[in-house]
Amino acid sequence: MLLAKVVGTVVSTQKDERLQGMKFLVLQRLDINGKLENGYVVAVDAVGAGIGEVVMYASGSSARQTVLTDKRACDAVIMGIVDTWEVDGQVKYNKGG
Amino acid sequence: MLLAKVVGTVVSTQKDERLQGMKFLVLQRLDINGKLENGYVVAVDAVGAGIGEVVMYASGSSARQTVLTDKRACDAVIMGIVDTWEVDGQVKYNKGG
Amino acid sequence: MLLAKVVGTVVSTQKDERLQGMKFLVLQRLDINGKLENGYVVAVDAVGAGIGEVVMYASGSSARQTVLTDKRACDAVIMGIVDTWEVDGQVKYNKGG
Amino acid sequence: MLLAKVVGTVVSTQKDERLQGMKFLVLQRLDINGKLENGYVVAVDAVGAGIGEVVMYASGSSARQTVLTDKRACDAVIMGIVDTWEVDGQVKYNKGG
Amino acid sequence: MLLAKVVGTVVSTQKDERLQGMKFLVLQRLDINGKLENGYVVAVDAVGAGIGEVVMYASGSSARQTVLTDKRACDAVIMGIVDTWEVDGQVKYNKGG
Known part of the structure; x- marks a missing residue:
């Protein structure tokens, strides 16, 4: 799994029939220290994540x-x-904080 | 999934028998802001996409x-x-627009 | 799928028993314009491809x-x-040509 | 498989139901000589690894x-x-040593 | 598949139970001309390969x-x-030679 921040959404009306109703979110990857990287991925949301949240995704x-x-x-x-x-005893991210 | 633009087609007559009738499109990847990248992939089209359209593909x-x-x-x-x-509250691509 | 040129062969006598009789070809990747790239892969040939031919391969x-x-x-x-x-209305490769 | 060092942990309360109870560890990749690389991955621990240990992971x-x-x-x-x-007859890592 | 040279071994006593008895070898990747690259992978040996041998591996x-x-x-x-x-009519590697 990798860590990423939810930064956006993709809307697609014409899609494979088995994908109807899915929510597609744009994730921007985070490095090991929590810094935004250039890489992104579009992922389906299985846990109710919102824009701005930090998540784990599986590929x-x-x-x-x-x-x-x-x-x-x-x-x-x-x-x-x-x-x-x-990481190394230091908090790199804290949702509450 | 990644975002890409349909930029071309591949014709292959001699192919694995189970692939007969499939349409192979050349996709050029887009970065998170919608800019064309160097990477490409040849994908089967399951949704009736046309040249010039922006699509999502799964690998x-x-x-x-x-x-x-x-x-x-x-x-x-x-x-x-x-x-x-x-992304970040900004529209990066709009099919109609 | 990616596009590649068949540039060589690999001979392996001592291999997993289920791979007996397979033909292993060395493929050099092509970029979107048909230029040879550094990357390569060894692929099994399911369609009777020969040295020098341009092919699509699945991973x-x-x-x-x-x-x-x-x-x-x-x-x-x-x-x-x-x-x-x-690509973009231009023929990047033509087997006959 | 790749070699990595266990350098941290990820806590996720709201996760897919089938992942309840799993322990997520942050792994920093090691190069062939045992030097830390920039790449990381979040992995589930199936063998009882602890912070600081060197492990193999499968993707x-x-x-x-x-x-x-x-x-x-x-x-x-x-x-x-x-x-x-x-590697090449030289010990690159020894847990005891 | 990719080409690689067997350059080392990994010993792991505490591992997933289904992996007991497996032999883990360190492979250093070769480029298309047979030159060693920086990349490596730890692979299970299914064919009785030894240190120094050139092999193909599947991922x-x-x-x-x-x-x-x-x-x-x-x-x-x-x-x-x-x-x-x-490759291109030139022998890049010959076990006997």
Whole structure:
């Protein structure tokens, strides 16, 4: 999994029929210290994440291992909203803070 | 998923038998702001996309999760035509606009 | 899928038993304009491609979705010989030409 | 598999239901000589690894091939704690040493 | 598949139970001309490769398509020992030579 910030949305009316009703969010990747990187990915949201939140997402076939994305043409899923992460004993991100 | 622009077509007569009848499109990747990048991919079109349109595509095994691509040697599929996408409250692309 | 040119062969006598009889070709990747790139991949040939031909190949689990490669330890397969491809209205490659 | 050092933890309360109870660790990748690289990944721990330990992790669908991660939206798993590794006859890492 | 040289070994006592008895080798990647690159991967050996040998390895789910690695948390497998490879009519590597 990688860490990312939810920064936007994608609207697509004409899409594969099994993807109807899905919410597509634009995620901008974060480096290990919480700094925004250039890379992005469009992911389906399986946990009710909102704009501005820091999340974990899973890629590839693992992105289909949620009730919502099972058997869907989806290669990235938000599977967790991050409360906090810590590296080398330092808090790099704290949702409350 | 990643965002890309449909920029071309690939014609292949001699191909794996399960791929007969598929339409192969050349996609040029877009960065998070909608600028064309160097990277490209050849994808099967599952949604009736045309040259010049902005699309989302899924890679890997997820590219086989459409009726059209099921059990095919296909590792990239266009699964949505993008109407609009927004990042940090700014519209980065608008099909109508 | 990506576009590549068949530039060589790999011979391997001592290999996994399910891979006996397979033909391994060295593919050098092409950029969107048909220029050779540094990247390469060794792929199983499912379509009878020859040295010098331009092909499409699929990677990952999709590389096992041919009769030949089913259930094999193969992560790249040539699934189409390219006749022609076109980008932005310009022919970038033409087998006949 | 790649080699990495366990450098941190991620806490996520609101996550996909099948991921409840999992421990998410931040891994910083190591190069072939054991030097820390910039790349990181968040992995589920299947072997009881602790902060500071050197581990091997598997990515993609292979990350779901443990009892713990089976059918979970998990694309990286720690599947081994490294005791020692050796390259070109030189010990690059020794847990005891 | 990619070409690599077997340059080392990894010892891991505490590992996922399904991986008991596996041999983990460190592979350093080779470019198309046979020159060592910086990239490496730790792979399970399915063909009896030894230090110094040039091999082909498969990644991702394809790495589980051998009798040895089936259903294991293994994302890279050596599936062939290379005898020789040729690019543009030139021998780039010859095991005997």
